[in-house]
Amino acid sequence: MRIGYSVETVRAAERALMARLPEGALMQRAAAGLAAACADLLGRVYGRRVVLLVGSGDNGGDALYAGARLARRGAGVAAVLLAPDRAHPGGLAALRRAGGSVVRTGAAEAAIDRADLVVDGIVGIGGKGGLRPEAAPLAERAARSRAAVVAVDLPSGVEADSGEVLGEAVRADLTVTFGTYKPGLLIDPAREHAGTVRLVDIGLGPELPDEPELEVLQxxxxxxxxxxxxxxxxxxxRGVVGVAAGSARYPGAAVLAVAGALRGGAGxxxxxxxxxxxxxARFPETLVSDQGPxxxxxxxxxxxxxxxxDDAATVAEVLETDVPVLIDADGLRLADRDAVRARTAPTLMTPHAGEAAALLGTTREExxxxxxxxVRELAARYRATVLLKGSTTLVADPDGGPVRVNPTGTPWLATAGSGDVLSGLAGSLLAAGLTARDAGSVAAYLHGLAGRLAARGAPVGAHEVAEAVPEAWRDVRGRTGE
Known part of the structure; x- marks a missing residue:
């Protein structure tokens, strides 16, 4: 399992570790890991051109010390100091001793154009509100150049704690993060700025609390x-799952929800x-009834x-039951919030961004x-576990605790009926005895993996995703028999 912690938690852990280490040791560990990752990306270090974009914080120091290591291996390393009076003095001195140089801000764009690698050490994990005006053009130039872009700990300009992007931000090909993952590396829209993420162990683990902010299942x-x-x-x-879905206008939604449910582990x-x-007609093994829930x-x-x-009566009838309930699609619009909050059995809500926006009284974009x-606000407001679908699917419990982040999604799942399959799959896992949090997390994982397996780089229909769930299940278990 991968885990992520907030900036405040990381800072506290760093202080505790630094109190036991010689001065500067933690930065040297980070710089060594950063330099190794840059060298791996370059393939051959000798003769390569590297540009460091250096801010005033510790990330700038990490970049300078890593640049010194690359310079000693024969790379031509030039630093662009965005705050010359506040650049890390030890790192700057190390770079110069190793043969690196400092480039004036006015010549920075030309240096970026010639570079094989650009290292983003502009802002650390405490940065807020996007890149400053003097840094934004350099980030844009790097994105347009032929150079690979490596971010130090987090792409500058994204919000470390929330995954938000509130202004201009670096787009990295690789992010080298230290000690632990930060939420912004795992959650869109910031995640898409990070590229591939490489975690460097700097000894922070024993200083971190047992309960993280985020969990990513593997x-x-x-x-x-x-x-x-x-x-x-x-x-x-093995469990029996009931599916109350479909209408004269949307019979396919019922078929797809049942397809997901039949493949989810219930009996x-x-x-x-x-x-x-x-x-x-499609699934003769289904037990059908015309008598209502x-x-x-x-x-x-x-x-x-x-x-x-608009079948609000059926939704209300299901909410009155004393078994776990998954609410999706039209059910989210029709469900009475007080009825959801009053439930004592587990409730799992599965909105996409538009549905979540309607429930929260905000916009899809927000x-x-x-x-x-x-997702945290919606879970708290409805006293329900919430699975927020999207490019990053998140699962949050109403009583707090770590939010689960699903890593297996694919854009090919953005197709009609895909969410109906996910609902049936998660409902089946609920019936089989999983908690709402685990049912949502496991369903999202299998659904995303099934989407990848079904698509294999080409368009795919929701029914094909459902058919690929058994293959995803076997892939997770690492076996083909039994």
């Missing part, structure tokens, strides 16, 4: 959460709604809302620009 974590049948399992012990799927004929039979979880149109604060 294959091993997901494999440990997957519900697996035992010798004593039957379809009821059986019960369907109620007006798309019974379409569902049973109360008379559909026993279930361990409900999925309600995909393609439901949600997409501040995903982390939006």
């Amino acid at each position: 294959h091993t974590d997901v494999a440990g959460l997957l519900p697996l049948p035992t010798a004593e399992s039957d379809k009821y012990r 059986a799927v019960r369907y109620v709604g007006p798309a019974r004929r379409e569902v049973i 109360r008379k559909a039979g026993r279930v361990q979880a409900w999925v309600v809302g995909p393609g439901a149109g 949600v997409e620009g501040s995903r982390l604060s939006s």
Whole structure:
């Protein structure tokens, strides 16, 4: 599992570690890791041209010391000092001793044009509000140049704690971060500025608290959460998920939600709604009913809302049950907030940015620009676990704790019906006994991986994503049998 911590937490851990180390040792560790990453990216160091964009903080010092190491290996290293009077004196002296030079700001753009590598050491993780006017043109020039751009700890101009981008920011090909991941490296829109992220261990781990701000599941974590049948399992012990979805206008939403549910680990799927004929024609193993949720039979979880149109009565009926409920799509619009807040069984809401904006009374652009604060606010407001879909899918619990970030998504999943498959998949995991947080996280992981496997670089339909879920499941478990 990858984890991320806030700036305040990282700063506190750094202070605690530095108190036990010789002066400057922590910066030297960071510089050594940065220089090694730059050398790997360059392939051959000798004779290469490197430009350092150096601000006044510790990131500038890291860049200068790393530049000195590259210069000693034969690179031509030039530093552009954006705050000459406040550049790190030790790092600057080391660079000059190693044969590096300082370039006047007026000549910086020409130096960038000739460079093989540009190192962004402009602003550290405490920077706010985008790049300053004197730095923004240099970042833009680097982005347009042939040079690879390496960011020190975090691309300058992005918000470390939130993943927001509130102004001009560096776009890196590689970000070398120290000690731990920061939220801005994991959450869009900042994440897309970071490029590939390389974590350098500087000994910070023992100083960090047990509970991080963010968690990113990996294959091993997901494999440990997957519900697996035992010798004593039957379809009821494995869990039964109810799906209340679809309408005369949107029968396909019901079919796709059932498709996801059938592949999510539960033993059986019960369907109620007006798309019974379409569902049973596509999936004859589904248990269908025309009596509504109360008379559909026993279930361990409900999925309600995909393609439901204006069927508020069914949504309300499902919310009154005492089993876990997933609310998606039209269900989010139709659900009474007080009814959701009053529930004692787990509730998982799965909005995309537009739906989240409507629930929060804001705009889609604001949600997409501040995903982390939006998912936390929505979870707190509805007292529900919230899975916020998008280029970065986030899962937040109402009582706080680490927010889960899904790493497996692909832009090919931006296709009609994909969210219906995700809802069915997550609902099935709820019925199989996972918590709302784990069900949402595992479903997002499998769904994203299935999207990649189904697409393989080409357009893909939602039904193909559903069909690829078993392959994703096997990929996570690292086996093809059993």
